[in-house]
Structure formats: structure tokens, C-alpha cells
Amino acid sequence: MKRVAVIVFPGSNCDAETLAAARAAGSDAYFVWHHDADLRQADVVILPGGFSYGDYLRSGAIARFSKVMAAVTAHARAGGPVLGICNGFQILCEAGLLPGGLMRNARLRFLSRPAWVRVDQTDSPFTCLYEKGEVLEIPIAHGDGRYVVDPRTAAELEATGRVVWRYVRDNPNGSTNDIAGIVNAGRNVLGIMPHPERRMRAVVGTGDGDGDDGARVFHSMEARHATQHAVDVRAVDDRHLRV
Amino acid sequence: MSAFRVEVRVMPRGTLLDPQGQAVEHALHALGFGDVARVRMGKHLVLDLNAGSRDEALARARAMCDRLLANPVTEDYDLVVDGDASR
Numbered sequence: 326m327k328r329v330a331v332i333v334f335p336g337s338n339c340d341a342e343t344l345a346a347a348r349a350a351g352s353d354a355y356f357v358w359h360h361d362a363d364l365r366q367a368d369v370v371i372l373p374g375g376f377s378y379g380d381y382l383r384s385g386a387i388a389r390f391s392k393v394m395a396a397v398t399a400h401a402r403a404g405g406p407v408l409g410i411c412n413g414f415q416i417l418c419e420a421g422l423l424p425g426g427l428m429r430n431a432r433l434r435f436l437s438r439p440a441w442v443r444v445d446q447t448d449s450p451f452t453c454l455y456e457k458g459e460v461l462e463i464p465i466a467h468g469d470g471r472y473v474v475d476p477r478t479a480a481e482l483e484a485t486g487r488v489v490w491r492y493v494r495d496n497p498n499g500s501t502n503d504i505a506g507i508v509n510a511g512r513n514v515l516g517i518m519p520h521p522e523r524r525m526r527a528v529v530g531t532g533d534g535d536g537d538d539g540a541r542v543f544h545s546m547e548a549r550h551a552t553q554h555a556v557d558v559r560a561v562d563d564r565h566l567r568v
Numbered sequence: 569m570s571a572f573r574v575e576v577r578v579m580p581r582g583t584l585l586d587p588q589g590q591a592v593e594h595a596l597h598a599l600g601f602g603d604v605a606r607v608r609m610g611k612h613l614v615l616d617l618n619a620g621s622r623d624e625a626l627a628r629a630r631a632m633c634d635r636l637l638a639n640p641v642t643e644d645y646d647l648v649v650d651g652d653a654s655r
Contacts, residue, residue, distance in 0.1 A: 383639055390636070419639065426641040428580070433587050473584055473642055499585060 327547055329354040330367035332397065332413075334388045339374035339410065342522040342529065347371065349527035350543035359391040369406045369450070369546055370397050372413025374466070374520055384427060384469045385415035394420055406450040406546065407514045411467055414506070414516030423509055423516045424482070425474030427467075431499025435468040440497055440519055442490040442505045449508045451515045452489055454541040454548055460493055461538035463519035470498035470518045472507075482507055490517055517542075569618045572625035575648040578638045579610035613637060622649050 329352040331344045340356065347354035357364060359377075364370060377388035388394070394416075401407045401422050409417040417423045430436060439462050444455040455461075474482070479501055482488055490506035498518075506517030521539025523529060530537065580586045586608050593607035615632070619625035629647050638645040 382637070386636060386639065418641070424641075426639050428584065428642055429587055431585055431587050433591060471585070475641075499587075 327352045327368040328366055329369045330357045330364045331371045331373055332357050332393055334359045334377035336377045336379055337373050337375035343371055343373040345528045346522040346525050346543045350547045352547055357393060359393045362392050362396055364396045370400055372409040372416050374411035377412055385419040388416045389420040401514050404513050408451050409516040410520055411518055414518055417516045422514050423507060424478045425472055427469045428471045428473050429469055431471055436497050437466040440465040441494045442519060443493045445491050446486050446489045449489055449512050449515050451542045451545050454545040462536055463521055463539050464523045465519050467518055472500040472504045474501055569620055572617055572619055573650055574615045574625055574629040576613040576637055577646045578643050581642055581644055625649055
């Protein structure tokens with residue numbers, strides 16, 4: 326059982342579902358208020374979706390300076406798993422824990438609808454239970470989802486297999502290279518725009534017809550190889566390899 | 569110490585898509601302002617701050633931009649102190 330800290334900022338609005346999703350996957354999940362400096366021995370940190378600080382100035386720009394972010398940054402730098410969903414992804418980019426940034430959707434409209442993403446990488450603590458190439462239906466809900474990054478960094482992300490999820494069928498927001506989610510160089514910090522907590526039957530579903538494509542994000546985190554190890558270790562075929 | 573007014577102009581990077589600017593450009597064209605070749609849209613912040621000199625005010629404002637007011641990945645900024653444009 327992993328201890329999972331779900332950070333709550335003023336304006337977070339997916340915190341309850343995210344906590345429920347982590348608990349449904351078997352985690353010992355709890356909230357940490359943005360003003361706390363202590364993550365209470367978290368194994369995993371999740372920055373949930375929402376509109377922290379009203380998205381004033383830029384999405385995530387003010388949240389990144391909140392007190393808890395010093396602890397989140399220290400946890401991430403030590404190789405601890407961090408997941409940023411939607412606004413959490415924006416905060417991770419603003420904090421410099423992930424490269425690039427998220428700008429206004431190319432067609433300006435706020436989008437709240439299903440999106441389809443292909444799993445391009447499974448080598449991360451939050452995607453290890455997916456199959457490479459699998460296409461998932463997971464909702465998006467964002468106005469600032471266009472991932473932008475300089476061409477050199479984009480090439481590096483591609484070359485090093487750090488694009489984890491990529492939009493297929495259509496690119497809803499004009500994101501560079503159809504990017505929907507990326508992982509940092511240490512592969513312990515993941516940012517995704519779609520909301521897996523909204524596609525987990527145990528949390529929001531009532532019947533078999535309801536999708537469950539987001540569930541394995543949380544089950545991956547609980548799985549034994551969810552790498553809460555130093556950045557130079559990879560889980561490959563049930564073994565940990567030093568790379 | 570004296571009071572300085574620093575105006576900060578934050579613009580999306582020139583190479584990046586600016587859908588807000590484009591929407592305004594299209595609206596202007598629709599209204600008959602076909603002479604508008606391109607519109608880009610950014611933010612304008614006005615700071616009143618105390619500093620020992622104009623240079624110090626500028627340096628402080630630049631530090632604020634680098635840390636918070638502009639995102640160097642996606643935006644560029646210009647500063648104007650009490651009417652004097654400087655970078």
C-alpha cells in the first residue's frame with residue numbers, strides 16, 4: 326500500500342475524485358493542503374486538476390510558489406513519483422519539473438469531452454500496467470492544453486521516449502506532436518492533460534458499459550514496480566536494472 | 569527611495585501560435601479593417617514600486633518577470649519605466 330499525497334490548492338476541483346481513485350486502487354491516500362510543508366512520508370504525490378488560484382497570470386504560475394511545492398520538488402528530485410493531472414501538469418511545467426508549457430487551446434474554446442490517447446510509453450510509475458500502443462478513451466477538460474516546447478527539447482522528448490500519451494483521432498488543442506502527456510528525464514514525474522480519475526469504474530461508474538481506461542494509472546502506481554527508486558533504476562521484465 | 573511606475577508588456581513568443589490574436593485579427597477583417605496584417609495579443613501589467621534609482625527599479629522588475637510575471641518558455645516581455653522604454 327502506497328502512501329499517496331493529493332495536494333489541494335485553492336481552486337483545485339478534481340481532488341476528491343483523485344483521492345477516491347487512488348483509494349480504489351488500494352492506496353492509503355490523503356489530502357495535503359498547499360500551505361503545508363510536510364508531505365507526511367508520501368511515497369507518491371499527485372497534483373490534481375482544477376483551476377489553482379483561478380488560473381490568474383498563467384495556469385499554474387502562482388501555485389508553483391505555494392509552500393507545499395518546495396516539498397514536492399524535493400520529493401521529485403529524490404526520484405519520488407509525482408503525477409500532475411491537467412492543472413497539475415501545468416503546475417509541474419511552471420515549476421520546471423517538466424519541460425515546456427501549456428498555452429491556450431488552438432481553437433480557444435474550453436474543451437470538456439472524451440479524448441483518445443495512445444499509450445506510447447509504459448516505462449513510468451503511472452503507466453506500467455498499460456500495453457504499448459493501446460488506445461484509451463479518457464476525458465479532457467481544459468482551456469490551456471496546448472503543449473508547447475522548443476524544437477530541440479521536443480526532439481529530445483521523442484528521441485528518449487518521454488512522450489507517454491499522444492492524442493489520436495484528433496488533436497483537440499493544437500498540442501506539439503499531439504502530446505497529451507510527458508515524463509521527465511528521470512521517468513518519475515509524469516504530466517498528463519486527460520483526467521484518468523474520471524474514467525475509473527470504481528469511482529464514477531455504475532455499470533459494465535462505463536469505461537475504465539483511466540484506472541490503470543492508479544493501479545500502476547500501486548503495482549510493485551511503480552518505481553519509487555532512484556532515477557538510475559528501471560523496472561524491466563520484473564527485474565530492476567541499473568541504467 | 570522614490571516611487572517608480574514600471575509597465576510590463578508580456579507577449580506570446582513570436583514563433584508560437586497566438587489564437588487570441590488571430591481571433592481578433594479575423595474580427596477586424598470582418599469589420600472591414602483589411603489593412604490589419606497581423607494581430608498579437610498579450611498582457612499588460614502596471615507595477616508601482618519603490619527603488620533607489622530608475623536602474624534599480626528596472627532590475628527589480630526584470631527579476632519579477634524572470635521569476636513569475638512571464639514564462640520564458642512561452643513568452644517574451646518588455647519593460648517601460650516612467651515612460652522610458654528599455655529592455
